[in-house]
Amino acid sequence: MVEEKRSRKTGGDRVAVICTALRRAIIERALSPGDRLPEDSLGERFGVSRTIARSALGQLAAEGLVDLRRNRIAVVAVPSFEDARDIFDIRVDLERQVVRHLAGKLTDAQVKQLKAIVDAEHQARHGAEGISIRLATEFHVRLAEMTGKPVLIRYVTEICYRAGLSLAVFSRPHSSECAVNEHLELIEAIRxxxxxxxxxxxxxxLEAVASRALLQSSGARSRDLMDILAPYTE
Amino acid sequence: MVEEKRSRKTGGDRVAVICTALRRAIIERALSPGDRLPEDSLGERFGVSRTIARSALGQLAAEGLVDLRRNRIAVVAVPSFEDARDIFDIRVDLERQVVRHLAGKLTDAQVKQLKAIVDAEHQARHGAEGISIRLATEFHVRLAEMTGKPVLIRYVTEICYRAGLSLAVFSRPHSSECAVNEHLELIEAIRxxxxxxxxxxxxxxLEAVASRALLQSSGARSRDLMDILAPYTE
DNA sequence: CATGCATAAATTGTACACACTTTTCCTTGC
DNA sequence: GCAAGGAAAAGTGTGTACAATTTATGCATG
Known part of the structure; x- marks a missing residue:
């Protein structure tokens, strides 16, 4: 660890650093829903005190990515099926606003930027699944950012991350394969x-993404204790 | 103050207490956009340490009600005109979802509950304007709560408070008079x-509320935080 | 009288200490 | 072997101290 020196100079928001790292870890599925996030370990990992780690957890809880119960260890949020459905419903509305504001107004530079992400998605399509999901999320977030509307950007970003987390709970592997082509078509349609x-x-x-994942809920609940124990019951 | 004994028993979330009080003070316009919120004063006012006050400010910042810049005193958020417009756009989408889920499904008890709020609005219509605005907000929040969808409730609540704050910046006095009748009609239509x-x-x-608002307001008075919060301290 | 500039006051940023709660695990009695 | 109970460990809740930074004050200077 050699980044010690910089910390004094910049003093830059260390809470934000932790939040960004955790958001990414969650969206890439390096952290799974239900995983424990003790303040101590978190602080030690990032070389800060518990105060900072705690503040970061508070922020992520406000974003719906972390569950925070009194006197209990924070855990990565575990969205219910209903939560996931609601998150996607809201997401559809918000992203429709994004598209409405952007339609016919994309600059060439913006189109290029978006295509670069889709390219990355294409390259990552046979690698770790987490990377694909992160890039897909990044595509939608970047799109929102192009509206230049801070409020809209904030909500779309948050809801996209929560949607990604929901997929971690309910979607089966490799369900996001064809999203790459759809993203390309989206760019064209918006342009x-x-x-x-x-x-x-x-x-x-979005309906396709949701239904590829959410509509078969039974299979996704395999982590449920009852299902796990089912074969052993009789 | 005498709230000593309770603190031991419940230990109940003191951050939440401060957040609730500040939200209410903001929505009732006891606190105006731009008003300073020093951690010390806040903590002293609520009988807690700066730690708690700071945490509350962090949460409110995440909700968009407070502006938090590094090394600077927190202030009640000052939405820009564009922010206000975006907030209302999002609000329309979210509340449309609420209505869609509720249409034709309100129980008698729920109707009664909503009418009670409208009644209160009616009674408050010649009192302090802040109360009317709080009750109007409460009407929409309660409506959202009736969906029983936690995610939707959270976003609608947040966006309603932000909308109320936006109105504090851009609407002129007494612009929300006729909302009472509209609320009654809404109940009927949903039922x-x-x-x-x-x-x-x-x-x-919502479009009516938004368009009634869009005009500049004056009012650059500076008052004492202690006095303002007195009624909310309890 | 305006303008820097130095200094003090106010305020935030962060670590840490200690009390309290929850969880773990080991012991004891049956 | 196992259920109950009770330390010990792990972890959170909150106050406080001190450093760093911003804001306010006052004084000298042009």
Whole structure:
């Protein structure tokens, strides 16, 4: 660990550093829903006191990525099926607003930027699944950022991360394969098409992502104690 | 003060107490956008240490009600005009979801509960304007709560408070007078009508609230934090 | 009278200490 | 072998101290 020196100079928001790291770990599935996040370990890991770690956990709890119960160790949030459904419903509305604001107004630089992400998605499609999911999320977040509307950006970002976390609970492996092509089509629709057309495509895309994952809930609940014990019951 | 004994028994979330008090003070306009919120004074006012006050400010910042810049005193958030517009756009979408889920499904008890709020609004219509605004907000929040969907409730609540704060910046006095009747009509539409009809009425209502607002306000008075919070300290 | 500039006051950033709660695990009695 | 109980360990809740930074004050200077 050699980054000691910088910490004094910049003093830059260390809470934010932890939040960013954890968000990424969660979205990449390096951390799974239910995983414990003790303040001590977290602080030690990032070379800060418990005060900072605790503050970061508070922030992530406010974002719905962490569950925080009194006197109990913080854990990565475990969205219920209903939560997941609601998160996707809200996501559809928010991203429709994004598309509406962006339709026909993307600059060439923006298109290039988006295609770069899709490229990365394409390359990552046979690697670790976590990377694919992170990149897919990044695509949507970047799209939102292009609206330049801070409030909208904040909510879309938050809901996208929560959606990613929900998928970690309920989707089966390799369910996000075809998203790459859909992202390319989205770019085209937003660049050229009228708002309605682009919105419809976004709706379709998100509905596809959701239904690829959420509609078969029974299989996803394999972590449930009852299911695990079922074969041993008789 | 005499609230000593309870602190041992419940130990109940003191951060939440401060957050609730501040949210209410903000929505009732006892605190105005830009008002300073030093951690010391806040803690002293609520009989807790700076640790707790700071945590509360962090939470409110995450909700968009407080602006928190490094090494600077926290202030009540000052939404820009664009922020206000975006907040209302998102609010329309979210509340449309609420209405869609509730249309034709309100129980008698729920209708009664909502009418009680509208009654209170009616009674408060010639009193302090802050109370009217709080009750109007409460109406929408309660409506959201009736969906029983935690995620939706959280976002609607947050966005309603932010909308209320935005109105504090951009609306002129007495612009929310007629909201009482509109709320009554809303209850009826949601109770009896089909979802589309009720959604349309909600859209109309929110659009009316938003457009009644958009004008500059004056009011650059500076007051004492201690005095302002007195009624909220309990 | 305005303007820097130095210094003091106010305020935040962070670590840490200690009390309290929850969890773990070991012991004891049956 | 096992259920009950009770330390010990692990972990959170909160106050406080001190460093770092910003803001306010006052004084000298042009």
């Amino acid at each position: 050229t098409g009228p708002a309605d057309k682009a919105c419809a495509l976004m709706d379709e895309h | 009896t009508g089909p979802a589309d009809k009720a959604c349309a009425l909600m859209d109309e209502h």
